[in-house]
Amino acid sequence: MTVSENTQYVYTVQPSDTLYSIARRFGSTVAAIEQANSLYPPFTDPGSIFPGQLLIIPGGRFGFQNEVYYVASPSDTLFSIAQRFSVSTDLLFGINSQIADPNFIYSNQVIRVPAFIYEVSSGDSLSRISSQTGVSLEKIIRANERRAGFSPELLYLGYRLLMPLPASRNILVLHPLPGDVLQSGGLIQGMARAFEANVLYSILDTQGNVVSKEKSITARAAGPEYAEFSTNAQFELKPSTPTGELRVYTRSANDGSIQDLVRVKVRFEE
Template sequence: MPIVSGMHFVYTVQPGDTLFSIARRFGSSVADIESANALYPPFTDPGLIFPGQVLIVTRPGTNQTSQVIAPGDNLYRLAQRYSTTVDLLFGINPQLADPGLIYVNDQLLIPAFVYQVETGDTLNKIASQFGMPLSDVLKANEQRPGFSPDVIYPGYRFLIPLPSSANIVVFSPFPGTQITRGTKLAGFARAFEGAILYKIADANGTTVTNEAPIQASEGGPAFGSYSIPIKFDRNPTAQTGELWVYARSANDGSIIDLVKVRVLF
């Protein structure tokens, strides 16, 4: 499954930009930007870009996706785009002092990863393999050059929102990827005293990991980071399953803020 490794930037083309200036700014290459965004015939003349187009720009580095703030952007619009909440975006970007104050060219961490289309893919197939609504994929890729809900091309890259709830987001493992004992489970959470939980079940209903604790670096009302190695209490009996990350209500112990991540074994 071709999830693209590296440091990704979601950049809105501004007047005066060229592919060369964008590639130089972010440490990428013109050829990579052209391939990732279908900037080639018959879709467009070589090197032709227009203000307002949203590009994915990738360079080698830690797996992370950042939104480069453009004129008119705000946290509400970004939350809508990536199917998350303003609180979560604000909480995972501690450099922000006020959710209402973001500035052009700021780089904000966003809950998304990048997938590269391969032969035989369709948008429905991509959404299904990551366990998310097609509408979420469509919203995340609005204003992308070369983007069509009907026809997609090998080599084109899509932004895929990460699974999240109002107070929890899972950055690792990526949905639809294989996990084993020791795979890193990581993300951000806002919970009382930073206490959240996880468990894993396979497609046959076998509990692979019993409910187990996770301790975030901070307790609510702040968002804290978390990172632990996944444990297995039993061997999986199927090739697919779900990882659940959640909290429990202090009132009645029920599951709240549930995030489900489709996984492979």
């Protein structure tokens, strides 16, 4: 699995744009944008872009590694962006402290989105990528609608796909990424809106064996704020299968039932 590990932007082409002007704006290059979006013959004429197309812009001047930012267009709302990435508006608002009002965003506002970028390798198909990562075909297709160069039937080598991160209304898992290797001592990280800041995790292999019993993680702040949480995975049992599932969730203060369950498909071996 090839994951692009630099800052990426999701940008809607405007009528006056050229690849050169977009590259200069985001500190990228024309060649990098063309590769990420398959903007080259025989798929399209060189440098050919159209208003309304969505582009992945690799590189960039702002943010941190592995983060994806969406540049709002005039027609966007926080709700429409949340829909694209299969998350609640609450969560999208909660991980963007710079947004004062969830009912108002402005054109060109830069919004962090719960996604990562998958770089297409030889032999990849959407169904294979979905199987490897556990991210449904429906979610992958929805995230990439209106993308330049995107076709559900045919992917080109080096094309960069928008992949939604696993989330519920109140929990977002940032690490491990879907399909990543998770070993004992490996990082578990995310953001949560949790009562008394208490987040829980457990790990199972695909046979249903408990690799890691339920353990608690304390987020940096309690709800109603969305706050970061992180810990290192602790395995009690050696996995009996090469793949499994990380589960991150909370429990009801009333009856102890599991709430806001997020499932992340993981591998245990390289």
